[in-house]
Amino acid sequence: MTALMLPQLFDIVPDALLLVDAEGRIIRANGNAERLFGHGNDGLVGLSVEALMPADARERHLQHRLGYMSSPRVRPMGQSDQVLVGQKADGQQFPVEIALSPIETAHGRHYLASVRDISESQRVRQALVRASYDAFIARLGQMALDAGSEQQLVRSLPGMLIDELQADAVALAFPESDGHAIDVRVAGQINGEALCHILSSRWALLEASLPVDRATILDDRQLELLAEAGEGFACGAATLLRDRDHPTGILMVLSTDTRPIQHDILHLIQGVAVLVAAIMQRRRTAEQLAHAQRLDALGQLTGGIAHDFNNLLTIISGSLQLLDDEYAPHQGARDLIAGALHSVARGASLTSKLLAFARRQPLAPQSVKLHQLVHDLGTMLQRILGESFSLTIECHRGLPPAHVDPCQLETALVNVVLNARDALPGNGEILLSVGEQWVRPQEMEELQAGHYIVIRITDRGMGMSASTARRAVEPFFTTKSMGQGSGLGLSMVYGFTRQSRGMLHIDTVHGRGTTVSMYLPVATSLPERVLPPRHRVEGARQTILVVEDDPGVRRIAVSFLQAAGYVTLEACDAVEALAIAKMHPETALVFSDVMLGGAMNGHALASTLREQLPGLAVLLTTGHDDAPDVSPDLGHCGTLLRKPYRREDLLVAIQQLIA
Template identity: 45%
Template sequence: MDPHLFEAVPDALLIVDADGHIVRANTKAHAMFGHAPGTLEGQGVESLLPADLRQLHRGHRARYLEDPHVRPMGTSGQVLVGQRGDGTRFPVEIALSPLVHGGTPHVLASIRDITDTQRQRQALARAHYDAIAAQVGQLAIELTGPGLFDALASLLANALGAKGVAIALRPPGSEHMRIQAVAGHGWRIGGGEADGLVLPGSASASGSTPVVYAPGDCPSTLLVDTDPGWPGDACVVVVPLQATERVAGALLVAASADRVDADALHLLHSTGSLLSTLLRQRRAEEALAHAQRLDALGQLTGGIAHDFNNLLTVLSGSLQLLRPHVHTEDAADLIESAMRSVDRGSQLTRKLLAFARRQRLLPRAVDVGELLDDLQRMLARTLGERIVLQTSAPDGVPPIFVDPGQVEAALLNLVFNARDAMAMGGTIDIAASALDVPQEHADDDLPPGRYVRINVADTGLGMPPDTLARAMEPFFTTKDAGRGSGLGLSMVYGFARQSGGGLRIESTPGHGTRVSLYLPVARGEVELPTERATPVALSRGERVLVVEDDADVRRIAIAFLRSGGYDVRAVPDSETALAMLRAERFELLFSDVMLGPGMDGQAMALAAQDTHPRIAVLLATGYEAPLGEAPGPFELISKPYERDALLARVRALLDAAHPPNAGNAQDPL
């Protein structure tokens, strides 16, 4: 080769022999690789490469020498790397040509440093992807729901030249994915429920970091339906989508390997993060709407239960007053039948009040292991031979602070629901475990704190998403007429919330249901004493003021108290009651909590005690518990009440306020 031409070429030139030694290098080559002039001759050509690439290069060089030909390298997307004398790496393009030098075959390598060119390419690529990212953000602002998913899939497919793009989501409470949008060609994904779709990181949180499967390495469970014409160089990128603490879906991209570079992965990561944020926002909005709907239903059912209890009070009171005047067996049977109906109505209102979180609870520390053991013994024969009941509570599970009767009733409801979902038999598994709910995983339905979670899982039919969304609403049931009131789950939900815990349900059609009951851990609480029956004693001449806005209920209260020998006056509202208290003497005030406009019974009783500190107070409520915090130490009696129970409570309060040895009917003033 002409030595003047060899030096005049602007690129670095190397002549390499068959053994890989540099025979000749021009000045540009010495300068490019950072070596002193004349020092490259005699070195192995692999010394100009990073150490980790040298063995690979030797194989490439041997294959080239078997078929030497003109070959450009580094111009079609692949990145070639050289190494300077100080160890720094830099990108290069290389052109190889066969050459006869000194009568023997050699290779001429023309090398160009493309550092500046590569920077320009990267800058253009990043500007391109930045523009796409801006379009993704704009779509998120302008569109919602399926329209957003379709638009995003199409945008990414066009921007990346992808063979196919899909967005798959897992509905709340389901373990299976549903394809929401598909775009591109060459990759067909079946619509509807994709039972076989398994995502990386589905068992735990993995952020939105893309997972890249090289050509041919994609798991068969990931693809639902692949085009037979799928190119051999295609790879699959999976971007997990996070909604809460678990993977809620994935962005799936199938593209040629040379299109999946760092910038493309960054774009997909950003898009995945945006989709995850939108999913979390949507789930939070759905949870808030669900909580608000249940709260509204709770207020409605609580009001219905209050009014219904007033009706039951009138019915029950009238029957009790009629009972002594009945002298035939048939009439007595009719009264007892009617009283049983009143009891059933009272049980129904208690379920409504449980959902509305207005039932009266008597919580104490309850051992979870003993609770589940008792439950298993109770149900061993009740469930039948086709149902297998399993319970487990590790030794370290702490006691819970709940009303023991109500928690047992709640678990029985869940077990019977599970049994009804397994007509052909199956397994019910009740398992208890302690857990902490941190602030980041808490929500309006489950505050942060320490809980015992009792899972009731079955292998039954499961529920579709639309049924699951309404499962806790009162009177909603999928059972045949006469087989259920639709109050079971709503009662359990209300009990859990009033106890300071929560309820969550996961269900998938064909894969069973799991109900998680979260109950607060007992923290050294003292067991509350149970109410003791007080024997009925008659009046010693005391005067009682009855305050009740419902005229029929007022008449029943008057009749009950007069049957006990009390001197009774009755008024319909708090204003009239306070005026009468100022004018007359009374030993006991018996009032409904809810009195319509004006003061309620609690506020009126406080006002009465300000001027009559020794007056006894008994409040009646259709809610079984006061609304909110009770503003005074007043005893409550729930509607519908029995005559003897009312007289016993009145006598006990009067004896406490005016002991018999201090004289009868003392002036409360």
């Protein structure tokens, strides 16, 4: 039985049927075929079958047809995963499935082709694939939320992707923080170690060859790179994982067969990469936050202790200085007192570092030209370092000034340079370079957008291990032996840069060296003018009102002043001080602590006095900047005396105001 014998059947089947002779000419077509290919009644008869396909497929088809006709059997046309394309009379193309069968007729052997338009089912299939990919991403997101452990997700992701994409290998690679090692998670037929090696040696090349914002199909050059690792992959796709502007890793899918990688797969890879990058960024931010919170908590603790300790030191040092007068004729006693005063000075330097870490050091920021400062300091530092170390300074004259406390900046630089020296093996080079940088919004987590001066100190010394780097700025953290380091150097630098609205950044590679960068805001105002003293009262035995809530500290100040011939009045808070000052118009100066009990602090007292008793001079003292974000307006009194103060410092400051 042949189709020719059953013309009715030929016309009622739902598929398009074509009967072709041994030359490939169409000798009969049903109505469905004419409609499908857009040819009118009997329009197909006499055409070559190759006329029903795109021009670029015709030659290949001819070869296949001759092959088929030499050993014909019933079978679908093309390979299982091959998409066949038909072409209508108007040139429009569409996907088709074709079944072939040889038919013996009275006129010889013919061939029947049953053609089905699969546009619709292909669309459905693609939609299904896409839905499955979307579900995959959703599953990944859910896992990230549920597990809370990104490590687990990162570990299982390559295997999951292999299953989803039927790929041969998937690699998720991250360079370690030292920029040399690569952490690769692989699954499938892939030699992880060899790939790891090739990725670490060619990381920069590979990273630079990938587009920044999308997944891409690997080209021959990129595949060749991987082939060096002994892997013969025929095709692959990859994308960068990004954290803000920086690439942090690569996700790569590889396959040994030549099937082209579909757009949907690229889309999936990109989606996965974005998700993984977001998860990792979240973890990093959480870690940074926890670290910053720990440092803040430590800062509050040490700041509180240092403040109390400073008051104790003020009392001890004051008492010792008064005793020194009493025992003037006794050399033995004076030696003891001098020794004790020396220890007080060391204690004061310790508390000053702790206060700096806690961001409570009273700072006097001003517009500072770095060129002069670093060159002057450099000469001094070179002397401390000795001849076996060389300190190179790079700083342009044309840099804008920084807004910073110059004394504290010098202390910070000394700390960092001495650390660099300690990291070098007895000799070596230290580079101190000063530059400028514009920081864009969101570019650096700890820094507001703006214009900064950046001071970098680099050594090629021992560097820090990851755990040392994590703890380096903590107060009292040191890897140096007893007596060699107190662990307060970087703590001071950290607190000082942050209190100055800048940032400390440490780049270090174990065994290779360290660069410590200090970001400091560029000064927007001109160098500050020192105001002349507002008020001068002539005559001896002037009256000074001492305002201090700690009775021990107050007693010391009063004793210093009385011994110098001043008349003193005392108040323990701002309210009492205002009342006493009004009752005693002879008062020439108010000497007040900044930190006072009660609602009003020293700054508030100073401005109230300035309004209500404008003729009165005010000198403030503090061991501790309690409101680090409010820069105190000291213009009206010109001076802030740092605790613990020496008697001479106090008297000089007073004489400058009311000489």
